Amino acid sequence: MSQDERVWIERNYRNCSGCRRCEIVCALYHEGKIWPEASRIRVFMIVPGVEIPHLCFQCEDYPCVEVCPTGALSVNSQTGAVNVDASKCTACTLCIQACPGNVPHLHPEGNYIVICDLCDGKPKCVEACQEGRWNTLMLAPRERGVSHKALAKTPQELTWEVAKEILGEETAKEVMDR
């Protein structure tokens, strides 16, 4: 895979059915179990009907990798994904603070961070979403000169944005505690 063939997972939040099949396949692939909180993609539902699949946005400047004091995080030269070396991670959580979207989280049972690794370029979550024809997650080429970091937001920020879109601002204010 050359730099030009690198992929990015595009997300159309409004289409998310909340089926969470992305979480299921992700955890099965990475953990061998169905494990929602260990999944690298997690569907947040702070407001029912406003489901937000949340995973690494792959910032161009990788602030999480930059801030990692132990070298546990690195950029995969093939896919551009962030790789985690669990044996080096001390769970200091600096990467979480550095991430503009609060994406990284600790493995629920291990003392290390988990981050989407793009399944080596063939993300299972996208396959699961496409299989059901929900078209929420789609594979797109990672374009140069486009800032993915600009799209990186916390689950709360994204919920608010999408809630405003699909419910209208007045109703969104009623259903969401900000």
Added chain:
Amino acid sequence: MRGYAGKFLEIDLSSRNVKDTIFSDSVLGDYVGGRGLAAKVLWDRLGRKWETVDPLGPENILLVFTGPFTGYFPGTKVCVSGKSPQSNGVIGSTVAGEFGIDLKCAGYDGVIITGKAEKPCYIFICDSQVEIKDASPIWGKKARETLRFLVSKSMDDIRDIRPSHGEAKEPSVLYIGPAGENKTRVAAVVSKYAHGAGYGGYGGVMGAKNLKAIVAKGFGPVPDVFDQGRVLDLAKRFSESNFENEGFRRWGTGGGGYYFGAETSSEPIRNWQNEWHDMESYKREEFDKYWVKKNWGDFGCPTTCLKLAVLKAGRFKGAICDNPDYELEAYLGTNLGIFTPEENIYLSYVSNELGLCGIQGGAALGFAAELYEKGMLTKQDLDGIDLEWGDVEAFTALAEKIAFRKGIGNVLAEGVYRAAQKLGETKDADLLKYVVHEKGVAIGAHGVRSGEDYISENIAYACSVQGGDHTSSASLPFDRGGELSSIMADSAIYCIFAAFGIEDDEKIDFYNAITGWKLTEREWYEEKAPRILHLQRAMLLLGGPDVRWKPKLDDDNPPRFWEPLPSGPYKGKTLDRREFEEARSEYFEAAGWNENGVPKPEKLRKLGLEDVEAKLRDAALIE
């Protein structure tokens, strides 16, 4: 036995005592989970004094159970149960959402709640950390406000428990609205918006326990299974089968609001005075205009048959509801003379905000409207409400009264059957002929008079151990499908809308691959499912304290089902008394019940239910 977390969480709200309860493999093997295990637990703990247990008293037990399929069968539901304040028996009432997943991930297969809290409370579960918390900030609050508070507060609490985890997903919540708090018999246990465990009336049971909600967050994995490869292969096939169901995925049950009226003449209209309509305004394409999400589902669901409807403009601006699904389209639409999607969405939203069950609450609204039409209830009786068919604002006002037990609402909050008795006494009239119920449970929106609905058997409700529950209807032959299949769905727990094209033997295969058990179809249909059915039948017949059904006499269709359909393509059709009685006798016989519908001693002994036999003798049901 695999597929289980291995323990149940038991909470006594009176003493605030919290403990783990474990059931043996043999109990889990026989009763599976959900509805089956609920029947077993209720029988063991309350069976001896069943007739004296007030469903709305502190001695009732509220159960929220998962099943071994939870997390693996595509789609997720949990089963809520207890002694029902509607049927006075046991109803397994399922509701979709991630609650079952969070519970399993927290390490529990279910929650058993006894006693009554001194003050309004909610239960907070985060893995093994369980707390009974103060619900005073949300007591009296409607759905949106309740959910907003609980999600926000619980996310903070979870952050405090795991400060370095990073963002954790929100917990799952089961809650009640004012209708539950005020101990009405028509209240649902609600999940998300408009997902309700309505049949049974367990919202009122929660209210009677001063329990506003249960919040669960699990950080662990779903429990391991016996043969993961086989389980995942079967789950893949099940999903593919559902993916092929294009029509259902596209429209869900939301196409039913027009279809069951216009095509099959089996939709309740104006309190079941008719079952036929041809209102083009109620076609599915008209509902589609309000759908902001065309696929909405719960954990693992391949079908995602729900839709999210939002009214963004007009006088009902701000209303949010699922589809509405068919039952809501009927009971909060056609049955009230409402034939526009906008008004139906609004009223469904109102019903959900109040925590009413759309079917049971809707039935009460329709019943009152017919009495008003006939002059048997006056505007004065209704505290000034002009309850004309189709007047959505009038029905909204009455729904509020029911949920808060104000004025006439206090009587209607008892559900249609009890309301008819109470109002009948005041009015000195037989009002039961206007009530479409079975054993105190308003019948689902699938009439059997035309014989054209997918539920078409004349004994569908009359012989069901869950009364009017359309998801557990009786049919012949007894030993295939029918309630024995529903018991599988509600005990292993899967959603019937994510089970299209899946055969019984595949479900048994799936069960065996999960548990490591070697269940056969024959064993299920001849032994295990009938055993659960008999427990439910026994407790239904024991009933009490306010209602006791007469076997056979009350195993009948409501009076309205014997009236001919007044118009439409099936005009004049109705049930035939002789055919019905023959079918009922055949069902009793095949089930192992005597000519009056009481389980025979030899059948009970064969199922290992000697204690049920003894109890039925004590109660003079068996001579």
